[in-house]
Amino acid sequence: MDEIETTLVEKALELIESKKYAELKRLVKHQEPADIGEIFEELSPEQVALVYRLLPKELAAEVFVEMEPDNQELLINSFNDTELRAMLDELYYDDTADIIEEMPANVVKRILKNASPDMRKTVNELLKYPEDSAGSIMTTEFVRLKKKFTVEESLELIRRVGIDKETIYTCYVTDNQNRLEGIVSAKDLLLSPLNKKIWEIMTENVISVNTRDDQEEIAQMFGKYDFIALPVTDNENRLVGIITVDDAIDVMQEEVEEDFSKMAAITPSDTEYLKTPVVKLWLSRVPWLLLLMISATFTGMILSRFEASLAVLPALTIFIPMLMDTGGNSGSQASVTVIRGISLGQVEFKDFFKVIWKELRVSLMCGGVIGLVAIGKVMLVDHLIMHNDDVNITVALVVAITLMATIVCAKLIGCSLPMLAKKIGFDPAVMASPFITTIVDAVSLVVYFSVASALLPNFH
Amino acid sequence: MDEIETTLVEKALELIESKKYAELKRLVKHQEPADIGEIFEELSPEQVALVYRLLPKELAAEVFVEMEPDNQELLINSFNDTELRAMLDELYYDDTADIIEEMPANVVKRILKNASPDMRKTVNELLKYPEDSAGSIMTTEFVRLKKKFTVEESLELIRRVGIDKETIYTCYVTDNQNRLEGIVSAKDLLLSPLNKKIWEIMTENVISVNTRDDQEEIAQMFGKYDFIALPVTDNENRLVGIITVDDAIDVMQEEVEEDFSKMAAITPSDTEYLKTPVVKLWLSRVPWLLLLMISATFTGMILSRFEASLAVLPALTIFIPMLMDTGGNSGSQASVTVIRGISLGQVEFKDFFKVIWKELRVSLMCGGVIGLVAIGKVMLVDHLIMHNDDVNITVALVVAITLMATIVCAKLIGCSLPMLAKKIGFDPAVMASPFITTIVDAVSLVVYFSVASALLPNFH
Numbered sequence: 001m002d003e004i005e006t007t008l009v010e011k012a013l014e015l016i017e018s019k020k021y022a023e024l025k026r027l028v029k030h031q032e033p034a035d036i037g038e039i040f041e042e043l044s045p046e047q048v049a050l051v052y053r054l055l056p057k058e059l060a061a062e063v064f065v066e067m068e069p070d071n072q073e074l075l076i077n078s079f080n081d082t083e084l085r086a087m088l089d090e091l092y093y094d095d096t097a098d099i100i101e102e103m104p105a106n107v108v109k110r111i112l113k114n115a116s117p118d119m120r121k122t123v124n125e126l127l128k129y130p131e132d133s134a135g136s137i138m139t140t141e142f143v144r145l146k147k148k149f150t151v152e153e154s155l156e157l158i159r160r161v162g163i164d165k166e167t168i169y170t171c172y173v174t175d176n177q178n179r180l181e182g183i184v185s186a187k188d189l190l191l192s193p194l195n196k197k198i199w200e201i202m203t204e205n206v207i208s209v210n211t212r213d214d215q216e217e218i219a220q221m222f223g224k225y226d227f228i229a230l231p232v233t234d235n236e237n238r239l240v241g242i243i244t245v246d247d248a249i250d251v252m253q254e255e256v257e258e259d260f261s262k263m264a265a266i267t268p269s270d271t272e273y274l275k276t277p278v279v280k281l282w283l284s285r286v287p288w289l290l291l292l293m294i295s296a297t298f299t300g301m302i303l304s305r306f307e308a309s310l311a312v313l314p315a316l317t318i319f320i321p322m323l324m325d326t327g328g329n330s331g332s333q334a335s336v337t338v339i340r341g342i343s344l345g346q347v348e349f350k351d352f353f354k355v356i357w358k359e360l361r362v363s364l365m366c367g368g369v370i371g372l373v374a375i376g377k378v379m380l381v382d383h384l385i386m387h388n389d390d391v392n393i394t395v396a397l398v399v400a401i402t403l404m405a406t407i408v409c410a411k412l413i414g415c416s417l418p419m420l421a422k423k424i425g426f427d428p429a430v431m432a433s434p435f436i437t438t439i440v441d442a443v444s445l446v447v448y449f450s451v452a453s454a455l456l457p458n459f460h
Numbered sequence: 461m462d463e464i465e466t467t468l469v470e471k472a473l474e475l476i477e478s479k480k481y482a483e484l485k486r487l488v489k490h491q492e493p494a495d496i497g498e499i500f501e502e503l504s505p506e507q508v509a510l511v512y513r514l515l516p517k518e519l520a521a522e523v524f525v526e527m528e529p530d531n532q533e534l535l536i537n538s539f540n541d542t543e544l545r546a547m548l549d550e551l552y553y554d555d556t557a558d559i560i561e562e563m564p565a566n567v568v569k570r571i572l573k574n575a576s577p578d579m580r581k582t583v584n585e586l587l588k589y590p591e592d593s594a595g596s597i598m599t600t601e602f603v604r605l606k607k608k609f610t611v612e613e614s615l616e617l618i619r620r621v622g623i624d625k626e627t628i629y630t631c632y633v634t635d636n637q638n639r640l641e642g643i644v645s646a647k648d649l650l651l652s653p654l655n656k657k658i659w660e661i662m663t664e665n666v667i668s669v670n671t672r673d674d675q676e677e678i679a680q681m682f683g684k685y686d687f688i689a690l691p692v693t694d695n696e697n698r699l700v701g702i703i704t705v706d707d708a709i710d711v712m713q714e715e716v717e718e719d720f721s722k723m724a725a726i727t728p729s730d731t732e733y734l735k736t737p738v739v740k741l742w743l744s745r746v747p748w749l750l751l752l753m754i755s756a757t758f759t760g761m762i763l764s765r766f767e768a769s770l771a772v773l774p775a776l777t778i779f780i781p782m783l784m785d786t787g788g789n790s791g792s793q794a795s796v797t798v799i800r801g802i803s804l805g806q807v808e809f810k811d812f813f814k815v816i817w818k819e820l821r822v823s824l825m826c827g828g829v830i831g832l833v834a835i836g837k838v839m840l841v842d843h844l845i846m847h848n849d850d851v852n853i854t855v856a857l858v859v860a861i862t863l864m865a866t867i868v869c870a871k872l873i874g875c876s877l878p879m880l881a882k883k884i885g886f887d888p889a890v891m892a893s894p895f896i897t898t899i900v901d902a903v904s905l906v907v908y909f910s911v912a913s914a915l916l917p918n919f920h
Binding site: 190260290301330355362 | 490628667705719725734749767770771795801814818829833834837846867894905
């Protein structure tokens with residue numbers, strides 16, 4: 001599939017280079033808007049404006065929606081008012097609102113000036129909803145039916161207004177106060193006798209969401225219920241919009257990428273990696289590295305405290321990286337699992353003790369195995385093969401006990417911190433591996449030196 | 461939304477407890493299959509069989525598909541052949557194939573014995589496709605049209621056969637050899653005059669996938685193109701099935717969870733965390749902890765080599781955790797970014813040098829800042845506040861230089877390993893932070909001691 005796309009972009013670029021615009025027009029006419037959008041990313045500003053004008057009107061608007069904001073801005077600035085109005089006519093209101101959010105103030109002003117009064121009103125309303133809320137991703141263009149309509153009347157209505165609706169596959173039945181009474185799918189309409197009434201075939205007890213509901217929870221509902229659209233109501237239970245599955249998929253992908261970023265201690269961004277400027281990448285990474293480096297000061301302080309003891313028995317230093325890494329890995333196994341569980345709505349704060357109890361057992365079992373293997377490894381590698389005379393069975397025991405204790409602590413910290421973060425309103429994903437590693441590092445060193453002090457006579 | 465679900469399950473359990481089955485029947489009748497499925501997870505085996513029989517036939521089959529495999533097996537064993545046949549009649553072929561994959565041999569035999577010849581044949585074909593391929597997730601129940609049909613004839617055909625099709629919103633136009641010629645959406649049909657011919661309104665140049673294509677790439681296509689279904693063709697270009705958006709969402713979620721697991725060094729599983737037995741969690745985690753612990757042996761060996769030098773200047777030990785953590789975090793920032801880029805099809809092997817060049821610049825900028833701050837931090841905290849006399853400006857310089865070098869190495873290793881892994885056919889996600897941390901640990905220690913040997917007179 002990738003090959004086809006590359007060929008399309010390459011072919012298009014060739015035709016543009018050699019100014020074969022008629023051929024280019026034929027080439028792109030039957031392509032998907034998302035693929036045509038990719039061609040524009042490779043063009044110079046002058047070429048963007050030129051090639052865009054080769055597209056048929058309707059396709060042009062679809063491609064416009066798929067473009068990067070900088071190209072959208074460039075094109076709007078190249079349009080005269082008539083051209084801008086013609087383009088806006090073809091856009092859905094929710095897409096227009098999304099575009100406006102990315103534009104500078106003067107462009108926004110021009111868009112709103114040239115929009116139809118209806119579009120202006122709806123777009124202004126959409127822009128008022130908080131970011132990441134149902135209201136901010138919904139569309140207001142859907143088919144409304146009345147209970148008393150017949151199937152035939154409904155099909156006629158769809159034929160009349162359907163062209164401007166984002167989906168006609170779910171139609172919404174509302175009363176005179178605009179409250180949602182039921183839904184009828186296009187499948188129901190097509191498979192029912194023409195004289196049936198809508199109230200006879202509609203589904204009541206419709207699952208709906210509120211304009212202020214969080215977009216991530218809504219995206220999860222699409223995964224669970226296999227919907228292709230979901231109605232959105234306001235606080236007075238009036239139907240104000242719908243969310244379609246394609247927007248839910250976008251949200252899903254966005255939220256997942258955000259979680260991945262946060263878990264790797266990066267400030268999330270919605271630009272593709274290869275298209276992100278180096279300075280922006282740097283800004284998204286360096287504050288976290290600084291914060292984590294500074295917080296490692298505590299680990300350093302613990303080591304300082306035992307500096308003299310380590311000088312007496314330097315062999316103990318050898319095992320510090322292994323202890324820290326194993327602690328870090330154990331912790332992130334637990335934290336990533338719990339963070340995903342929270343994101344998917346499978347783990348909640350009320351499960352706190354259930355989770356702790358589960359991780360306690362898992363960590364004891366992991367710790368037992370790792371501890372035993374560690375004794376073997378220390379005696380075989382460090383004592384026998386490396387001939388390190390300072391390493392004896394007591395040292396091996398200290399390492400093994402520390403490993404076990406570290407794994408248990410790491411897993412308990414790793415599973416509980418994300419749940420606590422969620423409880424007090426923080427993002428659980430930010431609590432992920434890097435922070436837990438720092439805490440676990442400190443804990444593992446304290447355990448290490450405590451166990452060493454207890455078991456090794458000349459260490460204190 | 462969560463509150464509603466909890467209430468449904470709780471209410472249902474109450475009614476079951478008090479044996480109010482008529483009321484229970486009314487309660488569940490209008491609920492979503494996915495929600496009803498959750499009730500069954502809380503029931504005893506006898507209750508499962510009893511409550512299932514309260515559901516109306518069609519809803520019962522929909523709920524069956526949503527159930528956990530153990531409940532499905534339990535129910536099939538409780539069915540007599542007539543009941544089993546009635547249930548199978550209501551299932552889509554692809555759902556039947558999915559269920560069969562989770563059942564033990566004797567149950568599979570009974571299902572196939574009671575399936576219609578048509579279902580048996582299709583299911584057997586579906587089961588032959590490799591796991592994670594388009595063939596394994598496609599459905600064979602879709603609407604086929606011919607080019608010469610009128611819109612009216614097509615709508616009549618849909619009315620006749622549509623009830624058994626997984627979607628009627630995209631219809632597929634095939635020639636006599638069953639090759640895909642175009643698609644027509646239900647919207648096109650509803651909005652076109654009844655006497656138009658299909659060839660006049662169909663979309664040619666349809667994007668399709670092959671039965672052997674990877675499911676993850678296909679799921680990405682849904683995100684990109686906003687499809688609600690995608691046709692699947694075989695090697696002779698014959699249309700053999702379609703993939704619907706709900707299945708694509710499931711794949712997306714599955715693949716994301718797999719990536720999260722691999723990045724946290726856990727063997728992926730498709731059971732929810734809270735439902736996974738402790739032993740299974742342990743088995744998915746302990747081999748990775750072992751492997752990573754063993755590989756930390758190399759870091760230990762490097763420290764061994766410098767044990768004597770560290771004894772002379774134990775202050776250097778203090779900074780080891782900070783160096784290792786910063787290296788690990790820098791590395792995973794780069795690796796997670798590149799791994800996600802690969803997963804989303806945004807980064808390919810041909811971008812290798814572009815990525816390296818980008819990370820080199822980012823890492824130099826990160827390293828510069830971190831190095832400068834580290835000098836300040838070491839002099840302020842360790843020298844001035846902690847009064848560690850062994851720590852002077854030269855030691856601070858050693859730490860700063862090592863940090864810079866480590867960050868550059870970590871980012872270069874972090875970005876290149878996943879791409880190399882992908883190139884030689886490994887899963888890039890498995891190359892993620894834990895492995896990179898281990899490698900970076902070793903590198904950072906070698907750098908640390910080399911810089912120390914060069915700059916500190918009594919360290920060698």
